[in-house]
Structure formats: structure tokens, C-alpha cells
Amino acid sequence: MSISSILDKLKKAVLEGDDELAQELAKKALKEKIEPIKIVNEGIVPGVQEAGELWKQNIYFHTDIILCAEAFRLAMEVIEPKLSAGEIGTSGKVLIGTVAGDMHNLGKIMVNATLRGGGFNVIDLGEDVSQDIFIQKVKELNPNILGLGCYMSTTMLEMKEVINRLKNEGLRNKLKVMIGGVPCTQEYADEIGADAWGKDAFDSVEKAKKLMGV
Numbered sequence: 022m023s024i025s026s027i028l029d030k031l032k033k034a035v036l037e038g039d040d041e042l043a044q045e046l047a048k049k050a051l052k053e054k055i056e057p058i059k060i061v062n063e064g065i066v067p068g069v070q071e072a073g074e075l076w077k078q079n080i081y082f083h084t085d086i087i088l089c090a091e092a093f094r095l096a097m098e099v100i101e102p103k104l105s106a107g108e109i110g111t112s113g114k115v116l117i118g119t120v121a122g123d124m125h126n127l128g129k130i131m132v133n134a135t136l137r138g139g140g141f142n143v144i145d146l147g148e149d150v151s152q153d154i155f156i157q158k159v160k161e162l163n164p165n166i167l168g169l170g171c172y173m174s175t176t177m178l179e180m181k182e183v184i185n186r187l188k189n190e191g192l193r194n195k196l197k198v199m200i201g202g203v204p205c206t207q208e209y210a211d212e213i214g215a216d217a218w219g220k221d222a223f224d225s226v227e228k229a230k231k232l233m234g235v
């Protein structure tokens with residue numbers, strides 16, 4: 022099978038939520054020595070992106086998206102360790118989490134993978150992360166960057182609250198804050214006093230490097 026055929030099939034498996042096939046194809050892609058980042062960018066991510074488009078057009082429903090998310094997760098499980106096999110942590114330490122009330126995580130998983138590929142040490146706090154946990158972990162782990170993921174207009178305010186808590190706890194000047202997710206914009210980042218907005222996974226790596234002066 023040619024490289025482009027493996028990547029096309031992987032995209033289709035993710036899009037169609039065939040988790041076992043997606044994982045198998047991710048393994049096959051590695052075996053064929055396709056660069057891990059290329060597998061993510063040209064196989065796995067386009068599958069999720071197309072699912073998002075089908076959702077917008079009311080062609081895909083929740084069940085389709087959940088299946089797609091699982092296929093995405095299993096394929097990424099195979100690729101992620103390879104992405105982070107580089108020079109982990111040389112670019113800086115990023116603590117990342119989806120804010121309270123929000124369970125979306127696909128975009129965050131992607132950002133994690135690309136940040137790791139970009140040499141960052143990424144610690145993922147998961148989803149529905151409370152302000153208390155963000156604060157506790159910032160104190161404990163002393164990250165260079167705090168990444169806040171938010172995917173719904175209803176949870177956007179929570180990012181502002183986390184930044185306010187950082188200020189109140191005297192932590193705001195010790196790190197940079199980068200936000201991202203479906204409803205986020207540069208304007209909103211400016212409004213709530215975040216240092217950067219990551220439009221997509223690659224933009225996030227670029228912005229993170231800029232914040233670190235790398």
C-alpha cells in the first residue's frame with residue numbers, strides 16, 4: 022500500500038469511527054516509516070475535521086462523533102509516544118486542561134500531541150478541570166505556560182475566572198496563559214488578559230514557542 026493510500030484509509034477510518042481499523046492503520050503507517058507528525062496531520066486530523074464539517078451540516082450526529090472520537094483516540098494512542106520521543110521538554114513545560122463544565126477534548130489531545138512534537142513537556146489535567154485544580158497544579162508543577170481549552174460559549178467565562186484566580190493567588194506573572202478551542206478568538210484572549218490564542222494545533226505550537234522565546 023502506498024503512503025498516501027495508508028493515510029487516506031486512516032482518515033476514512035477515523036471519519037467513520039472504525040476504531041480498530043484506525044489503530045491498525047496508525048501502526049501500519051509507523052511500520053512503513055511515515056513520519057509520526059505526517060500521520061497526525063494528513064491521516065488522523067483530517068478525519069476529525071471532516072467529521073466536524075458533517076456535524077455542522079447536520080449529516081453527522083452525536084453517535085457518529087463519539088465513534089469518531091474513539092477512533093481518533095485509539096489512533097493517537099499509537100502515534101503520540103512516537104511524537105514525544107524527540108527532545109521532550111526542551112522548549113518548556115505546558116500545563117493544559119479543559120475548563121470546568123466542558124468535556125470536549127479532541128482539540129486538546131491534538132494540541133498536546135503537536136506541542137510534544139515541538140519539544141514541550143506537556144502535562145494534561147484532563148477535562149472539566151476546576152479552578153482549584155488549575156491553581157493547585159500551577160503551584161505544584163510550576164509550568165511555563167498554562168493552556169486553557171474551552172469549546173462552548175457557555176464555558177468561555179470560566180477561562181477569565183481561571184486567569185483572575187491566577188492574579189489573586191499572585192501566580193499570573195509566573196507563567197504565560199494560552200487559550201484555545203472552538204469559540205476562542207484573539208479578541209477574546211485580549212479581553213480576558215491571556216497571552217496568546219492558538220487557532221489550531223500548529224498555530225498553538227508556534228505561539229507557545231514565541232511565548233518562550235524559542
Ligand code: B12
Pocket residue numbers: 069070072073074076077083086087090117122123124125126127128129131132168169170171172173174175199200201202203204218219220221222223225
Ligand atoms: C466532537 C464534539 C462533541 C463530542 C466531544 C467528544 C470529545 N471527546 O471531545 C461530544 C459528542 C461528546 C460532544 C458533547 C457536547 N457538545 Co459538542 N461538539 C463537538 C464538535 C462536533 C466538534 C468539536 C471538535 O472536536 N472539533 C475538532 C477539533 C480538532 O477542533 P477544535 O476543538 O476547534 O480544536 C482545535 C483548535 O480549536 C485548537 N485548540 C483546541 N483546544 C485547544 C487548547 C489550547 C490551550 C490551545 C492553545 C488551542 C486549542 O487546536 C485544535 C486542533 O487544531 C463541535 C462542533 C464544531 N464544529 O466544532 C461540537 C460543539 C463544540 N458541542 C456543542 C455542544 C452544545 C455540546 C453538548 C452540550 C451537547 C449536548 N447537548 O449534550 C455536549 C457538551 C458536553 C460538555 N459538558 O462538554 C456546541 C457548543 C455550542 C456552544 N454553546 O458554544 C458545538 C459548537 C456544536 C454546535 N454547533 O452546537 N460534542
